[in-house]
Amino acid sequence: MKTLLVYPKYPDSFWSFKYALKFIGVKAALPPLGLLTIAAMLPQNWEKRLVDMNVRKLQDKDLMWADYVLISAMSIQQDSVREVITRCKELGVKIIAGGSLFTSEPEKFDEVDHLVLNEGEITLGAFLEDMERGCPRHIYSTNEMPSLDRTPVPLWKLIKMKDYSTMSIQFSRGCPFDCEFCDITTLFGRKPRLKPTDRFIGELDAIYNQGWRGGVFIVDDNFIGNKARLKKEVLPAVIRWMEEHRSPFWFITEASINLADDDELLQLMQRANFASVFIGIESPDEESLEECNKFHNINRDLIASVKKIQNYGLQVSGGFIVGFDSDTLSIFDRQIDFIQKSGIVTAMVGLLKAPVGTKLFKRLKKENRLLSDFSGDNTDLSINFITKMNIQKLISGYQKIVTTIYDPQPYYERVMEFFKEFKPAKKKSITMLRFCYVKALFRAMIILGFLEKGRRDFWKFLMKTLVKYPRFLPEAFTFAIYGHHFRKIFRSEQLQPEGSN
Numbered sequence: 146m147k148t149l150l151v152y153p154k155y156p157d158s159f160w161s162f163k164y165a166l167k168f169i170g171v172k173a174a175l176p177p178l179g180l181l182t183i184a185a186m187l188p189q190n191w192e193k194r195l196v197d198m199n200v201r202k203l204q205d206k207d208l209m210w211a212d213y214v215l216i217s218a219m220s221i222q223q224d225s226v227r228e229v230i231t232r233c234k235e236l237g238v239k240i241i242a243g244g245s246l247f248t249s250e251p252e253k254f255d256e257v258d259h260l261v262l263n264e265g266e267i268t269l270g271a272f273l274e275d276m277e278r279g280c281p282r283h284i285y286s287t288n289e290m291p292s293l294d295r296t297p298v299p300l301w302k303l304i305k306m307k308d309y310s311t312m313s314i315q316f317s318r319g320c321p322f323d324c325e326f327c328d329i330t331t332l333f334g335r336k337p338r339l340k341p342t343d344r345f346i347g348e349l350d351a352i353y354n355q356g357w358r359g360g361v362f363i364v365d366d367n368f369i370g371n372k373a374r375l376k377k378e379v380l381p382a383v384i385r386w387m388e389e390h391r392s393p394f395w396f397i398t399e400a401s402i403n404l405a406d407d408d409e410l411l412q413l414m415q416r417a418n419f420a421s422v423f424i425g426i427e428s429p430d431e432e433s434l435e436e437c438n439k440f441h442n443i444n445r446d447l448i449a450s451v452k453k454i455q456n457y458g459l460q461v462s463g464g465f466i467v468g469f470d471s472d473t474l475s476i477f478d479r480q481i482d483f484i485q486k487s488g489i490v491t492a493m494v495g496l497l498k499a500p501v502g503t504k505l506f507k508r509l510k511k512e513n514r515l516l517s518d519f520s521g522d523n524t525d526l527s528i529n530f531i532t533k534m535n536i537q538k539l540i541s542g543y544q545k546i547v548t549t550i551y552d553p554q555p556y557y558e559r560v561m562e563f564f565k566e567f568k569p570a571k572k573k574s575i576t577m578l579r580f581c582y583v584k585a586l587f588r589a590m591i592i593l594g595f596l597e598k599g600r601r602d603f604w605k606f607l608m609k610t611l612v613k614y615p616r617f618l619p620e621a622f623t624f625a626i627y628g629h630h631f632r633k634i635f636r637s638e639q640l641q642p643e644g645s646n
Contacts, residue, residue: 146191149211152177153218153225154198158524159493165630168585171310173199178313180217181299183265195303208238217244220521249501260284266291293340298351311360314348320367325437328500329366337370342378363398380413395420405450411457415570421460429483433469451487458569463489468497470533477542481549488563490624494546495523499530551631553599557606560624564614589622
């Protein structure tokens with residue numbers, strides 16, 4: 146069996162980092178971890194190839210080589226998915242599809258030959274058994290949540306690691322919290338399921354043995370869902386592994402704000418060389434947080450919590466949302482003020498959307514407020530429900546936030562606020578300085594220092610960093626490049642506020 150695994154293209158968004166990646170000369174931020182894991186579950190005697198459309202174009206000859214095309218995707222990739230399906234149908238190639246997009250809305254993809262939904266540890270095995278008997282069904286689904294001790298090491302040989310800025314691995318699935326707008330608990334449950342510690346360490350070995358040195362994104366939606374196990378087993382094992390291998394990686398992950406409540410956990414993450422953590426802040430308004438079941442964010446000083454995490458050498462990236470029913474017109478200035486004071490440099494601000502299957506989706510459906518399909522991209526201006534706030538005022542306020550916080554002057558001021566609190570461990574990874582980063586430095590000086598609007602602010606920012614925080618000069622260049630990416634994302638015609646040039 147010849148199987149072509151296809152990962153559809155992402156649109157330009159916060160998460161694509163398209164304009165930042167150009168500085169270091171790589172093609173995509175992250176590899177398709179789900180597809181690489183599924184590839185390892187397929188029979189060993191099958192021929193396997195992988196095309197990541199974020200890295201290279203999918204050609205007809207790729208499709209015509211295959212007996213089956215296997216697609217995995219998230220909602221944000223649905224336009225590219227439609228294109229791939231159409232091309233497969235035109236060429237008469239059979240399709241197997243899975244992943245969160247197809248699991249959430251299988252009825253929209255009836256033309257796909259085989260929908261292998263939910264988690265592949267269960268449904269893919271059932272499909273393969275039926276295929277062996279010559280009677281594969283159209284849909285495979287399950288309500289069972291598999292143990293992750295059955296999950297194989299991803300088949301890394303199918304990609305070129307040099308095409309990506311960061312590698313990715315998974316430790317757990319599921320989240321103990323149940324935010325109204327989030328589909329993670331719908332897909333993976335509220336009880337975090339963890340890989341055995343030795344298997345997780347084995348995955349570090351796998352990417353190390355493939356030659357990778359650099360950033361590793363632990364893709365869990367809430368890495369600290371089981372704090373006790375992390376502190377007792379996993380992080381001590383990672384620390385030992387990192388010491389034995391001379392710290393070849395630095396780690397990025399996602400967590401909840403209650404990370405700030407656990408000094409022991411913060412110390413261990415710092416020792417293990419965690420560099421950044423994404424946290425869903427959502428809103429400074431407690432009424433909005435209560436509305437969306439974000440109870441673990443209320444009754445606390447959110448800015449103090451963020452700064453405490455920064456004090457342990459972790460950069461906090463933050464998710465923010467506007468468009469809650471309880472939001473008033475003051476929310477836009479309050480979000481700007483919070484983001485600036487917090488020192489959250491990478492602030493991902495989006496309009497509220499209602500993903501299929503979430504509690505929010507079900508509530509809005511009951512209230513007859515659902516509108517268009519869910520795009521999966523919270524930075525486009527589509528909203529798939531009737532908002533309480535006037536829609537024009539909501540979009541205008543959203544535009545005000547993103548254009549303000551990424552304007553060079555307030556953006557660089559926010560970076561300086563972050564540097565005030567940032568206290569990384571003195572030990573640095575031996576791989577921090579790579580040739581591509583040297584090239585990025587010179588490109589940044591030319592593009593940001595001479596060609597882009599805000600160049601005066603860029604030079605002032607560098608001089609302030611040199612004077613006050615010379616140790617953070619590499620981070621200063623990195624953040625300057627991130628700012629360039631975010632400004633490019635929000636410079637398109639539709640995101641320009643009225644009256645702007």
